[in-house]
Amino acid sequence: MTSQDVILGILMDGNYSGYEIKHKFETLFSYFYNASYGTIYPTLSKMEKQGLITKESIQQESKPNKNVYTITEAGREAFMHYMESDLQDVELKSDFMVRLFFGEWMEPEYVIQWLEKSIAKEEQQIKKLSVDYERWKSTMSPTQEICITLGIAVQESNLRILVDGLQKLKAPL
Amino acid sequence: MTSQDVILGILMDGNYSGYEIKHKFETLFSYFYNASYGTIYPTLSKMEKQGLITKESIQQESKPNKNVYTITEAGREAFMHYMESDLQDVELKSDFMVRLFFGEWMEPEYVIQWLEKSIAKEEQQIKKLSVDYERWKSTMSPTQEICITLGIAVQESNLRILVDGLQKLKAPL
DNA sequence: TCAGGCATGTAAGTTGTTACATGATTAC
DNA sequence: GTAATCATGTAACAACTTACATGCCTGA
Numbered sequence: 001m002t003s004q005d006v007i008l009g010i011l012m013d014g015n016y017s018g019y020e021i022k023h024k025f026e027t028l029f030s031y032f033y034n035a036s037y038g039t040i041y042p043t044l045s046k047m048e049k050q051g052l053i054t055k056e057s058i059q060q061e062s063k064p065n066k067n068v069y070t071i072t073e074a075g076r077e078a079f080m081h082y083m084e085s086d087l088q089d090v091e092l093k094s095d096f097m098v099r100l101f102f103g104e105w106m107e108p109e110y111v112i113q114w115l116e117k118s119i120a121k122e123e124q125q126i127k128k129l130s131v132d133y134e135r136w137k138s139t140m141s142p143t144q145e146i147c148i149t150l151g152i153a154v155q156e157s158n159l160r161i162l163v164d165g166l167q168k169l170k171a172p173l
Numbered sequence: 174m175t176s177q178d179v180i181l182g183i184l185m186d187g188n189y190s191g192y193e194i195k196h197k198f199e200t201l202f203s204y205f206y207n208a209s210y211g212t213i214y215p216t217l218s219k220m221e222k223q224g225l226i227t228k229e230s231i232q233q234e235s236k237p238n239k240n241v242y243t244i245t246e247a248g249r250e251a252f253m254h255y256m257e258s259d260l261q262d263v264e265l266k267s268d269f270m271v272r273l274f275f276g277e278w279m280e281p282e283y284v285i286q287w288l289e290k291s292i293a294k295e296e297q298q299i300k301k302l303s304v305d306y307e308r309w310k311s312t313m314s315p316t317q318e319i320c321i322t323l324g325i326a327v328q329e330s331n332l333r334i335l336v337d338g339l340q341k342l343k344a345p346l
Numbered sequence: 347t348c349a350g351g352c353a354t355g356t357a358a359g360t361t362g363t364t365a366c367a368t369g370a371t372t373a374c
Numbered sequence: 375g376t377a378a379t380c381a382t383g384t385a386a387c388a389a390c391t392t393a394c395a396t397g398c399c400t401g402a
Contacts, residue, residue, distance in 0.1 A: 001268040002389070009275040019353050032270035039390055041355055062399060064353040083279055087290050088268035095174040095261035097205035097324065102182040103316030106256055111316060117260050143276030143284060150338055151270065157330035165323055175361075192381050212362055214383055235371060237381040 001088055003035045003043050004052075008079040011053060011071040013141075018044050019066065027132045028144075030125065031151040044069060052078055108169070115166045122159045126152060174261055176208045176216050177225075181252040184226060184244040186314075191217050192239065200305045201317075203298065204324040217242060225251055281342070288339045295332045299325060 006029075010021055018040045025034050035043075044067075047053045052075035056068050071079070096118045103111045133148045140148070179202075183194055191213045198207050208216075217240075220226045225248035229241050244252070269291045276284040306321045313321070 001266070001271055006271055009271065012275065012278060017353075018355090029271075029274070032265060032267040032274075036391055037354080038356085038392070045355090060352090063351090064398065066353060079275075080278070083272060083275065083283070087272070087287055089294070090269065091264070091266040092205060093174070093264040094205040096263065097320055098174055098179055098182065098202075099256060099260070100323070101202070101205075101317055101320045102185065102252075102256065103319075104314035105185060105253070110256070114260055121262070141277035144274055146276075146338060146342070147270055147274045150273070150334060153334045154331055157334065158327055161323060161326045161330065165319060169319070190381075191383090209363055210382080211364070211384085218383090233380090236379090237370065239381060 001082070003039050004047060005079070005082040006033055006035070007040070007043060007047065008052065008071060008075055008082070011069060011075065012079060015056075015068045015070045017058075017066040017068050027128070028136065028148065031129060031155065047075070050074075112166065112169060115162060115169065119159065119162050119166065122155055122162060126155050126159065129155065174255070176212050177220060178252070178255040179206055179208070180213070180216060180220070181225065181244060181248055181255065184242060184248065185252060188229075188241045188243045190239040190241050200301070201309065201321065204302060204328065220248070223247075285339065285342060288335060288342065292332065292335050292339065295328055295335060299328050299332065302328065
């Protein structure tokens, strides 16, 4: 799975600009995928050259013009090819867990601070995902709804585990 | 957080070879970090040149020689510098969640298959982590134990959520 | 007037993976 | 005999991030 596969998927049910794709990454996808503009724009150019998508420049009033991309038949085929390929493992790198693992070298206040920050982050993410869910619920496919509710459930359980962990850490102090 | 930071952390409480470091990544670290030999060996060379670690060649009977690395004072400083830097966000890319999000374009059997595979993977990971935990428990620092128990708790709750999700998906069939 | 949203793009650099190359030993 | 474990390393390539560059419009 590369950014190209995800972009193809997004263009499967509508035409979007690079800016709008980035917005999707930051809201609905935030829990399981992300890519920067430095990936999105060059990838869109490459995909256009390969004939997977076509570009249309849209004039807007009181806003900059935008390039809206439409998936082609070749693009749909490439997307289906990805969807039929073998499922890849999750890629996860958690700075928090790495630091916790090496926590013995630091004062306990550091460890507590890392936990508190992770908890705050998780709470913020849950709020954001819930708001996004309410906002787009009506236009989402059943699997998209499952995806978001799964994401919220995972984050809520992560939060509970972190809060428990923090309490246990603070107990002996 | 780069592989260098994690390798420094590993060398903080003992001397290890590249092969042994990879082994740690595949067992205790498997839930929150990983790196290939193609990263580990060049990184160790680079770190030696920078004076963060020193190399010692160990002769072994009926096994190939190994290069065991020891952290230097400069290495310890670099490690502490990392530990005192700002906490970075989790990096997560889930092929499973991406596919689930786009599941509307596939036959339901595919979605069910992805869920089943993810469940199997999760179960296998929990088993592996539990075995590793039992095996190294006695030599682990308190924060290392917290780290592993947190990891197991997160994976067990993820598993429950996936199993629930699968049942709900199968229900209308 | 100034921050934030809208909008696109490039260049340099970082980081990492995969595949290749090698080879002895051990347990089944 | 054959698969797994132990052990190190490189080269080619892939993928992505960060920082830079630009500029208009809107609302507080």
